[in-house]
Amino acid sequence: MAFDLVSYLRDQVQLNCPNLHAQDISTGYKDELNILSLGKLIDAYRQSPEATYQDIKSQDELHIQHLARVLTTSSHNQSKTDRPILEHDLTQVLKLHISELNQLDQTANLGQHGIAELLEGQIEHLSGQADDWVWSTNNLTQLIGSKKIIVEPVSLDATLKEFNTMVHQTHTTDPTNLAPEEIMTTEVPTWSKIVEPIVAIVILWILYSAYTNYVA
Known part of the structure; x- marks a missing residue:
């Protein structure tokens, strides 16, 4: 050198x-x-x-x-x-x-x-x-191009909150947008409440693995 x-x-x-x-x-x-x-x-x-x-x-x-x-x-x-x-x-x-x-x-x-x-x-x-x-x-x-671009790290907490919000939105229906005959009470099965966090964790792990491979 x-x-x-x-x-x-x-x-x-x-x-x-x-x-x-x-x-x-x-x-x-x-x-x-x-x-x-x-x-x-x-x-x-x-x-x-x-x-x-x-x-x-x-x-x-x-x-x-x-x-x-x-x-x-x-x-x-x-x-x-x-x-x-x-x-x-x-x-x-x-x-x-x-x-x-x-x-x-x-x-x-x-x-x-x-x-x-x-x-x-x-x-x-x-x-x-x-x-x-x-x-x-x-x-x-x-x-030209030799200076590394600093990529801000992804916050797993923020991603988890965003994902949970998305999941809850898909399970929530606004009754004001429905006709009277379409409004009905639906019980959420107990098994879905147990599986939902597991699915979220699996998806987050896939996202995190993809991110670490991209950064590497």
């Missing part, structure tokens, strides 16, 4: 990006910036590895501003932050990312090929970390 650059850069953003302009500078917003930015660097490296590597080495301001603007103006971008503020904050995070990549390159002597391997290795760490619009925005479309 490749070095977890995602978590490392997340920590660096938390510590070293004090000049973000958004009012919401919560951990969730910073994670959004981190993933958008790193994903875009991976995409840029895939499209033009040599030029992107040189931009990392030179820490080219124009290149950083261009990447931030592409992310901000993407039609897929669903960030709730105002666009000018988002572009500013993305620029700050991209500067940090490129600076960190440059330092890693100098320290470990990674070179163009090593940086490429490092960035590609982040796909497994990015998987499931964001909503699909993020992957559409930074063009890491292979990760």
